[in-house]
Amino acid sequence: MAYIVSIHSFRGGTGKSNFTANLASQLAASGKRVGVIDTDIQSPGIHVLFGLNEAKMGHTLNEFLRGECTITEVAFSVGENTGDAEGRKKLQGKLLWLVPSSINSGEISRVLRDGYDVNRLNEGMQKMIKELKLDYLFIDTHPGLQEETLLSIAISDILLIVLRPDQQDFQGTAVTVDIARSLDVPNLFLIVNKALSKYDFKQVSEQVTSFYDAPVAAVFPLSEDMVDMGSADIFSLRYPDHIWSKALREVAQKIMEVG
Amino acid sequence: MSGIFDRLQNRLEVQKREQGISAIELADLPPNLRRIMRMMLRELAMKYPDIVKAVDALPEAQRISRPDLDQALDMLVEQNWLARTGDGDMTTYRVNLRRKSGSSLDKDIWSALDSRITTSKDTPALSKPPSTE
Numbered sequence: 001m002a003y004i005v006s007i008h009s010f011r012g013g014t015g016k017s018n019f020t021a022n023l024a025s026q027l028a029a030s031g032k033r034v035g036v037i038d039t040d041i042q043s044p045g046i047h048v049l050f051g052l053n054e055a056k057m058g059h060t061l062n063e064f065l066r067g068e069c070t071i072t073e074v075a076f077s078v079g080e081n082t083g084d085a086e087g088r089k090k091l092q093g094k095l096l097w098l099v100p101s102s103i104n105s106g107e108i109s110r111v112l113r114d115g116y117d118v119n120r121l122n123e124g125m126q127k128m129i130k131e132l133k134l135d136y137l138f139i140d141t142h143p144g145l146q147e148e149t150l151l152s153i154a155i156s157d158i159l160l161i162v163l164r165p166d167q168q169d170f171q172g173t174a175v176t177v178d179i180a181r182s183l184d185v186p187n188l189f190l191i192v193n194k195a196l197s198k199y200d201f202k203q204v205s206e207q208v209t210s211f212y213d214a215p216v217a218a219v220f221p222l223s224e225d226m227v228d229m230g231s232a233d234i235f236s237l238r239y240p241d242h243i244w245s246k247a248l249r250e251v252a253q254k255i256m257e258v259g
Numbered sequence: 260m261s262g263i264f265d266r267l268q269n270r271l272e273v274q275k276r277e278q279g280i281s282a283i284e285l286a287d288l289p290p291n292l293r294r295i296m297r298m299m300l301r302e303l304a305m306k307y308p309d310i311v312k313a314v315d316a317l318p319e320a321q322r323i324s325r326p327d328l329d330q331a332l333d334m335l336v337e338q339n340w341l342a343r344t345g346d347g348d349m350t351t352y353r354v355n356l357r358r359k360s361g362s363s364l365d366k367d368i369w370s371a372l373d374s375r376i377t378t379s380k381d382t383p384a385l386s387k388p389p390s391t392e
Contacts, residue, residue, distance in 0.1 A: 113369045115361035147359045150282030155300045182286040
């Protein structure tokens with residue numbers, strides 16, 4: 001059985017895409033067949049972490065949604081195109097695919113102007129699971145609540161909500177948790193990211209758990225090293241001994257335990 | 260004549276699709292209907308006997324009796340949230356999600372944006388990839 005893992009944040013800038021790319025990479029590195037789909041059609045970004053740019057990008061999710069290609073034609077094999085980045089090179093030969101959204105400004109404006117068939121998006125995700133024989137499909141969503149985000153929550157087996165220790169994030173996350181519960185998501189985990197090192201992480205975890213009555217999978221420090229990398233590589237593969245990477249592997253372990 | 264019929268048929272199909280369910284409406288459904296819709300979203304299309312089998316395999320507390328299941332399926336079809344084709348054991352159900360509507364901004368605004376995009380295509384790309392969240 002394949003597991004659909006949706007990664008969501010109520011506000012932008014939580015580090016959601018970076019977290020998603022790292023988590024997917026960890027599972028792929030451990031031998032799982034993993035797909036990542038970027039449904040953040042308005043502001044795609046996760047492709048950067050997998051070393052993809054506009055010049056290298058073939059078909060995109062936008063073309064699939066218009067019926068111009070199949071979902072497997074869009075799927076970019078990360079394991080066959082790792083490039084020179086030290087972290088990504090560790091994915092050589094691994095079974096990890098990315099379905100990117102277009103970063104062409106005309107394509108983005110077109111999808112905003114015309115809308116799209118949500119049935120086709122759902123079909124694409126389910127076909128991707130079947131045809132690529134995935135163990136896990138990660139859905140990277142646009143922050144906030146909208147059609148593709150809600151769909152991804154509705155179909156997911158595991159929902160990870162990324163938030164920062166910030167009052168605005170706290171309130172917005174409460175809305176998402178309520179919706180996830182009303183959509184019967186079987187497994188919900190909270191991820192606290194960008195916590196200042198002066199905080200007591202255990203205390204943060206307990207407070208957040210009790211506030212939402214939902215488990216915190218991990219608390220991640222605000223890492224200057226990660227900011228410095230600027231999404232140029234998969235951080236947890238490049239620096240496996242870093243505290244951030246260790247916390248990430250804990251989350252990967254929790255996801256695998258669900259299965 | 261067949262052209263007119265085809266166009267009419269297509270229009271009806273489009274209207275049906277436009278009346279589909281949105282993801283937010285799923286959250287407001289009663290538990291039995293929501294359970295069926297979640298299952299259908301994952302399977303895309305299911306034949307009636309397969310739905311019965313899947314419902315029977317649910318944990319006891321979530322199981323739906325046959326009359327309740329039939330009633331729920333009828334209701335979902337009536338709302339155009341599920342599409343039904345075929346008869347008897349060959350009856351197939353498929354989820355009908357509402358299309359994400361396009362922008363309601365004036366067409367002139369989009370034309371102006373399109374021409375700006377075309378003009379700026381020669382703008383050199385950033386040498387360093389922008390950071391992502």
